[in-house]
Each structure stands twice: as C-alpha cells, then as structure tokens.
Amino acid sequence: MKKMRPGFALAAGGSLLAMHGALAMTPPASIDIDGGPLGQLEFSGGADGYFYAQSGTSGRGEAGNSAVGDKTTGANLGNALFKLQKTTGTLQFTLEIGPQGGAPFLGVVPAKGSITVYRASPIYLGYITISPPGSPVTLSVGQLNSLEGYESGEDWNNPNLFTSALLYVENGQNVGVSATYTHGPLAATVQFGDGWDTRVFNFLQALVSYSFDSNNVLSLYYGGELGRTGLNAQTYNQSTVAGYGAYLVNSQTFGAYYIYTNGNLNLIPEVQYVYAKPDQAIGIEKYTSTFGAAVFGDYTFGSSPYSLGGMAEYFTSTGAGHWFIAPHAEGFGLSLTPTWQYKDLFVRASVGYMHLLNKGTFSPDDGNVAWGTDGRSANLFQSGLEAGITF
Numbered sequence: 001m002k003k004m005r006p007g008f009a010l011a012a013g014g015s016l017l018a019m020h021g022a023l024a025m026t027p028p029a030s031i032d033i034d035g036g037p038l039g040q041l042e043f044s045g046g047a048d049g050y051f052y053a054q055s056g057t058s059g060r061g062e063a064g065n066s067a068v069g070d071k072t073t074g075a076n077l078g079n080a081l082f083k084l085q086k087t088t089g090t091l092q093f094t095l096e097i098g099p100q101g102g103a104p105f106l107g108v109v110p111a112k113g114s115i116t117v118y119r120a121s122p123i124y125l126g127y128i129t130i131s132p133p134g135s136p137v138t139l140s141v142g143q144l145n146s147l148e149g150y151e152s153g154e155d156w157n158n159p160n161l162f163t164s165a166l167l168y169v170e171n172g173q174n175v176g177v178s179a180t181y182t183h184g185p186l187a188a189t190v191q192f193g194d195g196w197d198t199r200v201f202n203f204l205q206a207l208v209s210y211s212f213d214s215n216n217v218l219s220l221y222y223g224g225e226l227g228r229t230g231l232n233a234q235t236y237n238q239s240t241v242a243g244y245g246a247y248l249v250n251s252q253t254f255g256a257y258y259i260y261t262n263g264n265l266n267l268i269p270e271v272q273y274v275y276a277k278p279d280q281a282i283g284i285e286k287y288t289s290t291f292g293a294a295v296f297g298d299y300t301f302g303s304s305p306y307s308l309g310g311m312a313e314y315f316t317s318t319g320a321g322h323w324f325i326a327p328h329a330e331g332f333g334l335s336l337t338p339t340w341q342y343k344d345l346f347v348r349a350s351v352g353y354m355h356l357l358n359k360g361t362f363s364p365d366d367g368n369v370a371w372g373t374d375g376r377s378a379n380l381f382q383s384g385l386e387a388g389i390t391f
Contacts, residue, residue: 024159024298024309025341027390030085039089045082045098046156048346048388051075052110056371056380065375067325068382069109077113078103078155078386081124090132096125103155106162106313106333106352107325107380118143118173118197119237124153125173141177146170147191147207148223150257150270150296159266159298159309160337161350161384165324166255166272166292166313169248171195171223172236174203185211195225196249197236202227217259224252231282247276247288247321264300269293276321288319288327298339309337309348316358325370326360331378344389351383 030044053073058065083096099122101113115122120143127142148170151163176193188208195203204226209219229249231242241249257270275289294313301307316330317323325331331354339348356378359370371377 024337025156025307025339025346025390027156028344031391033084035086038086040086042085042087043083044085044391045080045096046154046388046390047080047098048078048156048386049076049113050078050104050110050161050384050386052104052382052384054110054380054382056377058375059373065373066371067108067375068371068380074110076101076104076110078111078388079113079153081154083125090130092129092131094125094127094129095123097122098124100124100153103151103153103158103161103163104382104384105168106164106311106335106382107331107354108168110382110384116237119199119234120173120175121237136181136183138180139177140180142175144174144176144178144191144193146172146174146223147189147205148221148253149255149272150219150259150268155386156346156388156390159268159296160311160335160352161348161386162311162335162337162352162382164292164294164311164313164333165290165315166270166294168324169251169272169274169290169292170253171203171205172197174205175199176201176203195223196229196241196244198229198233198241198249200229200233202229215261218256219259220256222252222254225250228279228282241282245322246279246282247284247319248323250279250282250284251276264302266296266298268296270296274323284321286319288317288321288323290315290317290321290323292316305340305342307339307341309335309339311335311352317360325356328358329356329360329370330358331356344391345387346390347385347387349383349385352381354380354382 030042033041035041057072058070079100081098085094086092099113099115101111104110127140129140131138151167174193178191180189191205194201205223207221211217233241235244251274253274255272260267272292292315296311298309314332320327333354335352337350371380
C-alpha cells in the first residue's frame with residue numbers, strides 16, 4: 001500500500017466555511033484577543049487522540065501483507081491545532097500550526113498526527129487575505145486549504161471518526177493564491193498553486209456553492225493539473241511523485257455534494273470522479289480512474305449532549321492506478337459514530353465495516369494488498385474511541 005496521505009480541510013482560506021453549515025459537533029466560540037495595532041484577533045483550536053482496534057491485520061510483524069498493517073490495537077494522536085486569526089478590516093490573516101494527521105481512513109492503516117506532513121510544517125494553514133470594504137471579492141495568498149470534497153482534515157468537523165475513500169484521493173493543502181467572490185446565496189473560489197504540496201505551480205482548483213435556503217446548499221468542486229508534475233518532484237514531505245503515485249498527482253478531479261439540514265438532522269450526499277490520462281513520460285501507460293459516492297449524516301438528540309454520525313460509501317476503479325486498496329478494487333463501507341459533547345470536551349466511539357466486491361489486482365511486492373495475513377481477505381472491521389477538546 002502506498003504511504004498514507006494526510007487529511008484535509010473544507011474550503012480555501014476559510015472564506016467558504018460558512019457554506020459548509022453542517023458540522024458534526026458544535027464548536028465553542030473562539031477566544032477574543034486585543035491585538036493592539038493589529039486590531040481584534042480570534043484564538044481557537046482543538047486537540048484529540050484515539051484508541052483503535054481492527055481485524056484483517058497481517059500479523060507476525062509483516063506490515064506489508066495487509067492494508068491496515070500488523071497492529072490489531074493501538075493509539076494515535078489525531079490533531080493538535082492552534083489557530084490565530086484576524087477576520088476584520090482590509091488586511092486579514094490566518095495562522096494555524098501544530099501536529100495533524102487528519103482522521104483515520106476506513107480500510108487502511110490508522111493515521112498518526114505529525115508536524116512534518118507538509119513542506120511548510122508545522123504550519124497547517126498560513127495566509128494573508130485582502131478584503132476591500134464593500135467588495136464582493138477577496139484575495140488570499142499563502143498555505144491554503146484544499147477546495148476538494150466535503151470531509152475535513154480537522155476531524156472534529158466530520159460526522160465520523162473514520163473517513164472515506166473519496167477523501168483519500170483528494171489533493172491537500174496548497175501554497176498558492178485564491179480569489180473568492182460572494183453575492184447573495186452564491187460563493188465561488190478559484191485557487192492556483194502547487195497541488196499535492198509539490199512546489200510545482202501548475203494546479204487549479206475551483207469551488208462553487210449555492211444556498212437555496214438555510215437548509216439546502218449545493219457545492220461543485222474541481223481540482224486538476226494544468227501541465228505535468230514530474231516523477232522527481234517531492235510531495236508532502238513524504239516521497240517523490242514516483243513513489244507517491246504519478247496518476248494521483250497528475251489527476252483531474254470532479255465532484256459535488258449537497259448539504260441538507262432539517263432541524264437536528266444533517267444529510268450530505270457526495271459523488272466524485274477522478275482520472276489520469278496516459279502519459280508515457282511519467283509512466284502512466286493507460287487511462288486510469290476512480291469513482292466514489294458517499295452519504296454522510298449526523299443527528300443530534302434534542303438538547304442533549306448526544307449525537308449520532310454515520311457514513312455509507314462505495315468506490316471502484318479502472319486501470320492500473322492504485323487509487324484505494326489496490327488497482328481495480330471495488331467495495332463499500334459503513335460507519336457509525338455516537339458522540340458525547342459537553343461544552344469544549346467530546347468523546348466518541350466509532351465502528352466501521354468494509355467489504356470488497358472486487359479485491360483488485362494483488363501483488364504484495366508492489367504494495368497492492370487487501371487485508372489478512374495473506375493480503376487477500378475481502379472483509380474488514382475497524383473501531384475507535386476518540387476523546388478531544390475544541391475551543
């Protein structure tokens with residue numbers, strides 16, 4: 001299996017965060033700080049960790065024989081992120097630092113928080129925004145959030161502890177520039193930067209969201225290379241493009257999600273299609289693609305501190321690309337996450353199941369494996385117990 005990709009946040013520069021009104025938990029108000037000549041500042045953050053247990057491990061220390069490794073139980077730091085913002089005036093900024101690992105993906109090795117994920121580490125976000133008075137357009141430059149997908153790298157924003165195969169194939173934070181236009185119910189952001197944290201500036205993203213009313217929001221997103229990122233470019237402080245996957249870094253992504261809110265219920269269906277065209281120069285011999293669809297949801301039980309999150313997902317792929325689990329893999333996953341939250345504190349338990357309808361093309365020497373001691377099991381159970389604090 002290829003190395004774990006990091007998890008990512010919702011919208012570029014935070015400027016569209018209001019369009020993603022459905023969050024798994026209610027975040028407390030940020031702490032106001034008198035910044036003197038800088039004006040009013042806001043300080044916020046969160047930290048969490050989790051214990052996990054899983055079936056389908058390889059055992060006997062042979063981590064390469066299973067996509068979930070060789071540990072049946074373990075504990076990981078999730079995120080410990082601290083954010084300082086100035087959100088008023090013409091010149092604004094956001095700085096967010098700390099170890100982060102996103103959230104664990106259902107079906108692969110549980111993620112660990114780290115301060116070396118990005119090449120700008122320990123900076124997770126760091127950008128300046130110019131917001132002219134009365135203008136519908138704002139400009140941001142620096143280390144920005146990805147525009148792709150609904151799920152967040154700040155895992156307390158997600159309905160579940162475990163995240164989907166859709167997030168797994170999305171680009172993450174970028175160094176670049178973005179422009180956001182807002183007019184009534186419409187918000188649109190275009191971003192140009194170094195997709196996949198490569199410092200090769202040829203990656204374009206776009207996100208358009210429309211609020212039909214306070215309970216219905218449609219978002220369309222795109223991310224893709226405008227040229228070619230070569231095999232020797234570095235990505236995510238982890239490896240070269242050759243080691244990470246040239247088809248991933250040189251892909252084109254199209255997707256959409258719809259946020260529906262009805263009282264204490266949130267439902268978010270999402271669809272996504274990603275492909276890479278043949279390119280002999282970087283070893284992509286034939287067209288390869290992946291399709292994913294998921295429904296996320298959470299329900300709060302009245303005014304109680306309890307809520308229930310859920311996810312159902314489906315994924316499939318064509319061609320030689322190792323998009324998720326193995327080339328040609330097809331499967332579905334289910335996850336449930338009951339949550340208890342009291343003010344700044346939260347605890348949630350999560351259980352997930354994944355089944356492969358097609359186990360794909362297996363070659364343990366190339367890292368293409370499913371689960372179990374021989375890498376050929378089609379079924380997996382994962383569970384986790386998470387605790388954290390947000391402020």
